[in-house]
Structure formats: structure tokens, C-alpha cells
Amino acid sequence: MVIKFDKKRRRLFVIILALLIIIGGSIRTFILTNQRETFTLKDEKNKSEYTIDVIYDDETNRILCNESLVYINNTKTTLDKIYLHIYPNAFCQEKSVPFEDSEMSRAYPNGFNEGYIDLKNVLSDKEKLKYEVKGDKNDILEIKLNKLLKASEVVKIDLKYNVKLPNCLGRFGYGDNTVNVTNWFPIACVYDDKGWNLKSYETVGDPFYSDTSNFKVQILAPSKYKLATTGKVTEKKTDNEKILYTIDGKMVRDFAFILSDKFIVNKANYKDIVINTYNLNEDMSKEALDISKSSIEIFSNLFGDYPYDTYSVVASDFFIGGMEYPMLSMIDEGLYNKENKFLLEYVIAHETAHQWWYSVIGNDEINEPWLDEALTEYSTILYFEQKYGKETGDKLIKTMEVQTRNYKTTDIFKATTDYKDSSEYSLSVYTKGAVVFNEIRKEVGDEVFFNTLKEYYSTYKFKNVNGPQFVDLWKSKGVDIEKIIKECK
The missing domain is CATH 1.10.390.10 (Neutral Protease Domain 2)
Incomplete structure (x- = not known):
């Protein structure tokens, strides 16, 4: 940043x-040459995968989401639980938002407006998993697995949730021109040589730490909006009212998108x-x-x-x-x-x-x-x-x-x-x-x-x-x- x-x-x-x-x-x-080093199928292996279906409701400024996380245990230890960041909850209360006092009037020019993530279901193999919301800002999700996950093993976790976007001009929220949908979905915390990294959405700097993963995202939004996004749009379907974007994001460590009905798009190569x-x-x-x-x-x-x-x-x-x-x-x-x-x-x-x-x-x-x-x-x-x-x-x-x-x-x-x-x-x-x-x-x-x-x-x-x-x-x-x-x- x-x-x-x-x-x-x-x-x-x-x-x-x-x-x-x-x-x-x-x-x-x-x-210049026409050859670039990108990544190979070998690079893509052993990466967790997120599949997320999103509906953006511009009348309520909410996004309705179904997410499937195929989590690979790339640690060297057996896990009985995993942790996900749920960053939107940091915007739930004025005292927890990631802004300094001197920034509040610019972040919220219309006054404080809350944002949060509302979890509906957490499942694995169609069985409900026990979970608990933790962290200084209620922005860490602890999920107890229904089995021990050994090194290199895989677990699939399905989450259903809604996200309320705040009227906020920071990374996450909306203003008069754009809808900034960033750090919005439950994303796996990093497990490294120090163990789980469970820091909250801090005020100073960029409080993010994540692993490279693969993403498949579908976004349904009113057709008046243009979309800027992580990943590559592979398909668009539209009628007079809605547009459905299918996006493939390979080998990326996060996924963000921004919507606007005012965008003027220019391209170069x-x-x-x-x-x-x-x-x-x-x-x-x-x-x-x-x-x-x-x-x-x-x-x-x-x-x-x-x-x-x-x-x-x-x-x-x-x-x-x-x-x-x-x-x-x-x-x-x-x-x-x-x-x-x-x-x-x-x-x-x-x-x-x-x-x-x-x-x-x-x-x-x-x-x-x-x-x-x-x-x-x-x-x-x-x-x-x-x-x-x-x-x-x-x-x-x-x-x-x-x-x-x-x-x-x-x-x-x-x-x-x-x-x-x-x-x-x-x-x-x-x-x-x-x-x-x-x-x-x-x-x-x-x-x-x-x-x-x-x-x-x-x-x-x-x-x-x-x-x-x-x-x-x-x-x-x-x-x-x-x-x-x-x-x-």
C-alpha cells in the first residue's frame, strides 16, 4: 500500500x-520477446482452491455468497481445526474499524456505517461443523474439523454467508462512484513455522498475510455495472437486468473486485x-x-x-x-x-x-x-x-x-x-x-x-x-x- x-x-x-x-x-x-515466464500445472498443484458464487444486491449493499474451500494441509503437522480471516467484522463497530482517529471523517464522510459478515452455515460433507468467531475484532473464524487432517490431506468446507458493505471510502465499502469489494470473504489464515497467524485487521499498514491459491468466482450483478477484478473473466452472460461474470484466478493470494456504473475502460498490451x-x-x-x-x-x-x-x-x-x-x-x-x-x-x-x-x-x-x-x-x-x-x-x-x-x-x-x-x-x-x-x-x-x-x-x-x-x-x-x-x- x-x-x-x-x-x-x-x-x-x-x-x-x-x-x-x-x-x-x-x-x-x-x-522485447514474445515469451514470458508464467506458471505451470506443477506450480498449481498443492494449492488450496476457493469456489465462490456471489450475488450483489445494490439496493441493500449486500453480497450473498456460497463458498467452497478445498483446503490442503501443507503444514507438517496434523490439524484438528483451521482458522479463517473474516475481515468484514472489523467494520462492525466504530471502535474496531482500521482507521486512525484523524482519518475517520474521510473514511466515513456521511458518518459511521457498519459492515460485517453474517455466517449462515459451515459444513463439510453435508455435516455441520462447530465454529467460533474469535479475535480482537471478531474477525477470526475457528472451525473445528470432524476429523484429524494429516499433512498433505484435504478437507472441503462449504460456507454460506452474507456480507454487508459499509458506506466507507477505505479498502472495503462503497462511495458515490465505486463499490470496493476487498478482503471480503473467509480466507484461510497462514500456518507457518510460528503456527497459526491470527492477527486482526490492524489500523497501521496492511494487515494481510495469505497463501497463494486458485479461485473460481461467479459474480451476478445488475447489468449497469462494469467489473474490475482479480483473475481473468472467462465468460459473461447478460440480459436486460443482470450480468453474470465467470472468473478464473489462478495462483493468486487474494481475490478482489470493484464495481461501478461510471467506469470508462481503456486497454493496452x-x-x-x-x-x-x-x-x-x-x-x-x-x-x-x-x-x-x-x-x-x-x-x-x-x-x-x-x-x-x-x-x-x-x-x-x-x-x-x-x-x-x-x-x-x-x-x-x-x-x-x-x-x-x-x-x-x-x-x-x-x-x-x-x-x-x-x-x-x-x-x-x-x-x-x-x-x-x-x-x-x-x-x-x-x-x-x-x-x-x-x-x-x-x-x-x-x-x-x-x-x-x-x-x-x-x-x-x-x-x-x-x-x-x-x-x-x-x-x-x-x-x-x-x-x-x-x-x-x-x-x-x-x-x-x-x-x-x-x-x-x-x-x-x-x-x-x-x-x-x-x-x-x-x-x-x-x-x-x-x-x-x-x-x-
Whole structure:
């Protein structure tokens, strides 16, 4: 996710960086081939599978869902229960919503409005399963299995539920223009070497951690709406009133979709990737498409091929700036104007970089947010360097070095819950984190730096990675990341 820009910080950020950016030159020309590395049937094996049927009722702002989860026990232990995140419940009460006090008026411009998930049934083999709603925000679902699930064994769980969407301009909810359906369905918690990860929907940062899975989703909605979605739409059936979308989402770690009756859709291609931008007006629509395509091209060349066949950048009722989901990025519709042109480009490039560092390679975004955010922020600098020249990238990183010295940045290795607020989190994890990666690059040189990132990407594609694994990779190249961080005061 991109930095949360409150009005004061947004003005400061735009003024500083706009003064630095003198757009010159053109996008570098790369030698292109028609071949891309994607994924194979072998990669798809041993992945859990979600099949979800969705009906969107725009009169009540509810989605009615039937979900079948084929859960594979990829742990090394026998399980008698499994846990699912039910994130919508964090929006049930004003005291539990994932916003800071200073954000509430922007998140709820019409006043607080609740959101939640209403479970109707939890079954396996047509037998009811016992379950309990847990967690600090009632957003963890514990399901007791009717058998012991050994390593590599499979259980199918059927869930019936309704989701109430809040009138909220955050990741999850609806505004005047878009319906943002994200982090909306029961999704399996990760079981790793620490056991089950059962953190709630936290306020600071991105509180998500999930395994790569396969999705088959059908969405029935009023025909006036256009759909932006994770996955590929394989079929559309429509009459005068309704439209049924069939969507295949392979090798993704989450599934999000956004609806609007106002979308203007533009398309471009990079190799065989279809790039879609969903705009709410014509202003900056061409620029948004060009930026999206450039981002996919630049990051594919720097890190390794984008493995999916579609990518969507979606203007949304979303006050925070930008937010990444597999194959889809949400962008604050307020950035689509000439005054915010640089900021729009920065946010789109940042969220697109997350397609590599979050979507393809996953990590625990609560306990180790630096793994995706610091690298993504530096990748954004690399985007500007590649597109506009080294001088532009250098000016941006020098600004971040000044911010790191002048503000009270702290340890980038902390969990999101250990930062006092979003400002401290952003300056430490994003800004200082980008400076750290620039120092690593200077120490090892461009060849080793970029080859190591390509190795990281190819080694951990579609997996979850932790901090020690990432640090050890750099140590094998003779880089002491902890030492560099201590020197970045």
C-alpha cells in the first residue's frame, strides 16, 4: 500500500518532489520477446482452491455468497481445526474499524456505517461443523474439523454467508462512484513455522498475510455495472437486468473486485498482457494507461516477468492513495487531475511494484512489513530512474535521505503494531527502507544488486518469505543488511 497522505503531508510531499522532477527524456527502449515466464500445472498443484458464487444486491449493499474451500494441509503437522480471516467484522463497530482517529471523517464522510459478515452455515460433507468467531475484532473464524487432517490431506468446507458493505471510502465499502469489494470473504489464515497467524485487521499498514491459491468466482450483478477484478473473466452472460461474470484466478493470494456504473475502460498490451485502466472521467485516463503499461514493462525487465495475463488499475472512492491486490490496484480517484500528475504516477508505479513484492512473493505484512513495503518503495524510485533517467532517481532518493535524517525514523524491522502511527510507520518502513536498499545497491554494484533481486523473485515465486530468508540471500552476496540499517541514521 502507498503512504497515507494527510493534507499537510500531501502538500509537503508534492511540493518537495515536484520541485525535483523535471520530466525529460523518454521511456527506455527494451528488447522485447514474445515469451514470458508464467506458471505451470506443477506450480498449481498443492494449492488450496476457493469456489465462490456471489450475488450483489445494490439496493441493500449486500453480497450473498456460497463458498467452497478445498483446503490442503501443507503444514507438517496434523490439524484438528483451521482458522479463517473474516475481515468484514472489523467494520462492525466504530471502535474496531482500521482507521486512525484523524482519518475517520474521510473514511466515513456521511458518518459511521457498519459492515460485517453474517455466517449462515459451515459444513463439510453435508455435516455441520462447530465454529467460533474469535479475535480482537471478531474477525477470526475457528472451525473445528470432524476429523484429524494429516499433512498433505484435504478437507472441503462449504460456507454460506452474507456480507454487508459499509458506506466507507477505505479498502472495503462503497462511495458515490465505486463499490470496493476487498478482503471480503473467509480466507484461510497462514500456518507457518510460528503456527497459526491470527492477527486482526490492524489500523497501521496492511494487515494481510495469505497463501497463494486458485479461485473460481461467479459474480451476478445488475447489468449497469462494469467489473474490475482479480483473475481473468472467462465468460459473461447478460440480459436486460443482470450480468453474470465467470472468473478464473489462478495462483493468486487474494481475490478482489470493484464495481461501478461510471467506469470508462481503456486497454493496452505489453507482450501478451492485457492492461486495463478503469477511470471515472477522461481526465488523465491516457496518462494512467501509459503509466500502468510502463510500470509493468519496467518491473518485468528489472525483476522478472509479470506472470499473469491481465492487470487492472482502478480509480476508486478511496481516500488513502493506493492499495494493491493480485492483478488489481485501487487508486484514489482524487489523484486523477493535472495538479496531481506526479503523485498519480508515483502511486500507480508503487502499487504496480507490489505485483512483484506482495502478490507474487508474499510475506507477513504485520510482523515484517519492510519485506514488501521497503522494497516496493525503492522499486518506485527505480521506475522513475528507468523512465526519466538516473538523475531523476537520484533526486528522489536524496529527498528520502534528508527525510530520514530530519525526522525521527526508527527501526524498519518492527511490526506495524509497534509504530505509534501511520506517519512514523511510513517514514521508517517506506522512506528509510528505500534508503537502505539504495545503500545496498551502492555497496554491491548494479550487476549484483539486480541479479540478486531477480534471484529472489525466481526462487520465492508464489511462496511466502520471511526476513531471515531475505537477509541470508544478501549475506550470501557479502551484504550485511543490519549494519547498513544502523548506518542509515
